Amino acid sequence: MDSIKALIEAAKDYESLAECAIDYEVQNSGMTKEQVLNKMKYQLDTMKRTVDQGVNGVRSKTGLTGMDAKKLHEYINTKDTLCDTTILNAVQNAIATNEVNAAMGLICATPTAGSAGVVPGVLTSLHERFNMSEKEQLDFLFVSAIFGYIIANNASISGAMGGCQAEIGSASAMASAACVCYRGGTPEMAAHALAITIKNLLGLVCDPVAGLVEVPCVKRNALGASLALVSADMALAGIKSKIDPDEVIETMYRVGQQMDASLKETGQGGLATTPSGLKYTEEIFGGNREGL
Amino acid sequence: MADKQFKSLFDIIGPVMIGPSSSHTAGAVRIGNMARHIFKELPDSVNIYLFESFAETYKGHGTNLALLGGLLGMSPDDERIQDAMLLANEKGIDYKFIPLADKVEHPNTARFVMRKGNKKMSVTGVSIGGGNAQITQIDDYDLVIQNGVSTIVTYHKDVPGVIAKVSVLLNEYNINIASMKLWRKQRGKDASMVIEVDQVPDDFDVNLLLRCEHMKHIIYVQGDDHGFD
Numbered sequence: 001m002d003s004i005k006a007l008i009e010a011a012k013d014y015e016s017l018a019e020c021a022i023d024y025e026v027q028n029s030g031m032t033k034e035q036v037l038n039k040m041k042y043q044l045d046t047m048k049r050t051v052d053q054g055v056n057g058v059r060s061k062t063g064l065t066g067m068d069a070k071k072l073h074e075y076i077n078t079k080d081t082l083c084d085t086t087i088l089n090a091v092q093n094a095i096a097t098n099e100v101n102a103a104m105g106l107i108c109a110t111p112t113a114g115s116a117g118v119v120p121g122v123l124t125s126l127h128e129r130f131n132m133s134e135k136e137q138l139d140f141l142f143v144s145a146i147f148g149y150i151i152a153n154n155a156s157i158s159g160a161m162g163g164c165q166a167e168i169g170s171a172s173a174m175a176s177a178a179c180v181c182y183r184g185g186t187p188e189m190a191a192h193a194l195a196i197t198i199k200n201l202l203g204l205v206c207d208p209v210a211g212l213v214e215v216p217c218v219k220r221n222a223l224g225a226s227l228a229l230v231s232a233d234m235a236l237a238g239i240k241s242k243i244d245p246d247e248v249i250e251t252m253y254r255v256g257q258q259m260d261a262s263l264k265e266t267g268q269g270g271l272a273t274t275p276s277g278l279k280y281t282e283e284i285f286g287g288n289r290e291g292l
Numbered sequence: 293m294a295d296k297q298f299k300s301l302f303d304i305i306g307p308v309m310i311g312p313s314s315s316h317t318a319g320a321v322r323i324g325n326m327a328r329h330i331f332k333e334l335p336d337s338v339n340i341y342l343f344e345s346f347a348e349t350y351k352g353h354g355t356n357l358a359l360l361g362g363l364l365g366m367s368p369d370d371e372r373i374q375d376a377m378l379l380a381n382e383k384g385i386d387y388k389f390i391p392l393a394d395k396v397e398h399p400n401t402a403r404f405v406m407r408k409g410n411k412k413m414s415v416t417g418v419s420i421g422g423g424n425a426q427i428t429q430i431d432d433y434d435l436v437i438q439n440g441v442s443t444i445v446t447y448h449k450d451v452p453g454v455i456a457k458v459s460v461l462l463n464e465y466n467i468n469i470a471s472m473k474l475w476r477k478q479r480g481k482d483a484s485m486v487i488e489v490d491q492v493p494d495d496f497d498v499n500l501l502l503r504c505e506h507m508k509h510i511i512y513v514q515g516d517d518h519g520f521d
Contacts, residue, residue, distance in 0.1 A: 113312055
């Protein structure tokens with residue numbers, strides 16, 4: 001499974017992209033189909049527990065992040081919101097997941113811990129809206145996984161290697177593609193949703209304040225989740241990426257290589273070196289970064 | 293794409309882990325874990341050298357706790373990671389974290405220099421993203437051991453027949469070789485093999501390979517590590 005093109009071709013022999021992904025994992029890992037499904041069910045259950053924990057409210061040790069998912073939950077339930085609740089619930093659940101992550105809680109990395117909120121955020125929101133069956137939820141994760149797998153092997157899913165585009169970009173692209181398949185779109189449509197999403201996060205720098213997976217990571221998961229849903233709707237409407245999805249992934253790799261090291265998870269550039277960012281760094285670590 | 297860095301869909305949806313960073317926390321646990329397997333026992337003392345991104349941000353990400361927790365045998369989803377220093381103190385392990393400014397090949401690099409009695413070993417690992425890790429150097433040998441992949445590393449004398457003897461022995465136990473790489477420092481001197489294998493039967497003792505003539509040392513790192521999901 002070397003490319004999106006190869007995946008779409010391979011999927012023709014299966015009932016769905018999800019079945020193709022499951023079979024690929026069975027062939028590749030030597031596990032039985034039942035083991036593969038059970039393992040994914042464990043990941044799904046973890047994601048749901050994490051979301052619940054975060055919506056109830058957590059705080060990180062540094063105090064930089066926490067309690068925003070709870071805030072948004074109250075807002076959604078009491079106010080006349082601008083965006084529809086599918087988007088806002090996805091945003092809320094993405095924030096919840098990343099707040100738990102920042103608080104050194106138990107999460108499922110999708111594809112990384114810093115970007116763990118997007119896929120579960122979108123999935124749990126769709127589940128709330130459409131009451132998805134367990135199979136549909138697992139299929140959602142398998143489709144996310146197979147697209148993420150292709151991105152990971154052709155570009156990167158590491159902020160330190162490719163910038164935040166490799167984390168939130170990959171996560172959002174995976175979620176977009178999975179949304180399209182869940183809503184009955186073709187594998188080609190899913191690929192276009194993926195491409196549209198990455199194109200809009202291309203070049204996104206990884207600039208964690210004080211080098212921590214908190215600011216701006218939590219909010220970028222939130223916005224990544226919303227972007228995933230919008231791209232999925234565009235693709236389901238028949239809109240195509242003018243640039244071939246595999247070429248978009250290759251571009252993400254190239255842009256990641258070209259980015260300066262200060263913009264790749266070193267905490268030495270971007271938002272991390274703003275006066276505000278430096279003030280938080282000083283507060284958390286002190287002058288010599290000792291502490292915590 | 294002959295050499296895929298990511299081998300399983302669960303590298304993408306997973307691991308289930310303690311936050312906050314898959315590369316700085318979960319990947320670091322796995323480097324520590326593999327270092328422990330390679331050293332074969334808990335060291336009395338360990339210096340953990342941190343490079344580039346690891347050196348910059350290790351405290352906020354709990355990378356130090358994760359590396360040490362891994363060395364103590366914890367898995368990435370172990371809630372005791374936060375208490376790793378306490379547990380290391382209880383076990384009487386003398387540990388130091390030493391951030392260095394040196395440039396290295398991968399931004400998330402850690403080197404363990406472990407000692408127990410007269411035994412000393414250096415193990416270098418990198419966290420490659422998504423919670424996955426590789427060991428890239430043991431003492432002076434450059435090699436690649438992937439987390440999750442059962443790997444046998446041999447240290448032997450570079451003479452004809454050693455490779456054949458090792459393959460015959462693995463064959464006797466029905467162990468399938470997935471890949472094999474060979475290094476030597478100098479013709480007729482020290483050599484090393486890194487053998488990735490598929491399935492290893494429970495009754496297989498990797499030290500049997502020491503019976504092969506000219507074999508000096510064996511390291512075995514078991515795949516599918518430690519019930520991380």
